[in-house]
Amino acid sequence: MRVAxxxxxxxxxxxxxxxxxxxxxxxxxxxxxxxxxxGAAEGSAVRYLGSGSAPHERRASSCTHTARFAVSGLGxxxxxxxxxxxxxxxxxxxxxxxxEAPAGYRLLAITAxx
Numbered sequence: 001m002r003v004a005x006x007x008x009x010x011x012x013x014x015x016x017x018x019x020x021x022x023x024x025x026x027x028x029x030x031x032x033x034x035x036x037x038x039g040a041a042e043g044s045a046v047r048y049l050g051s052g053s054a055p056h057e058r059r060a061s062s063c064t065h066t067a068r069f070a071v072s073g074l075g076x077x078x079x080x081x082x083x084x085x086x087x088x089x090x091x092x093x094x095x096x097x098x099x100e101a102p103a104g105y106r107l108l109a110i111t112a113x114x
Contacts, residue, residue, distance in 0.1 A: 011041045023048055029105035030067035030079040037110055038071065045072045065105075068113060076113040081105045 002013055014036050019028025027048055040046050049068040066080050086101045 010043045012043055014039070014041055020048065024051075025103070026065035026081065026083060026105065027051070027067045029083075030065065030081055031069065033081060033105065033107040034069055034071070034077060034079045034110060037107065038074075040071065042072070046070070049076065064108065074112075078109075078111050078113045080108040080111070082108055 012035065014032075017032055017035065019030075019032045021028075023031065031046060031048060035041070035046055047070045049070055051065070051067055064080060064082050066078055069077050069079065071077050083103050083105055086104045089099050089101045091097065091099055
């Protein structure tokens with residue numbers, strides 16, 4: 001009920017948010033972490049601009065990703081996050097019903113761009 005009420009007011013329930021559908025997995029995670037860090041619950045407050053141009057550092061079990069977002073009132077922000085393999089399997093989709101150990105993401109930095 002809380003999620004629906006928030007959506008009707010043009011706001012996102014950040015406790016239950018996973019990112020905008022249709023974006024790449026890392027971009028969804030970056031948006032979610034950015035919104036939570038800024039408390040940006042207004043639906044139109046954050047807009048994905050694409051991945052950053054910084055090279056991704058790769059390690060055996062993790063790698064870093066960057067994504068750029070336009071944030072209302074703050075300009076462009078670059079989110080840097082680290083992908084890591086999750087250890088606990090869980091239901092990954094309510095539609096497919098598959099159980100997997102999905103990747104997790106850890107926020108490394110949010111910086112201004114420009």
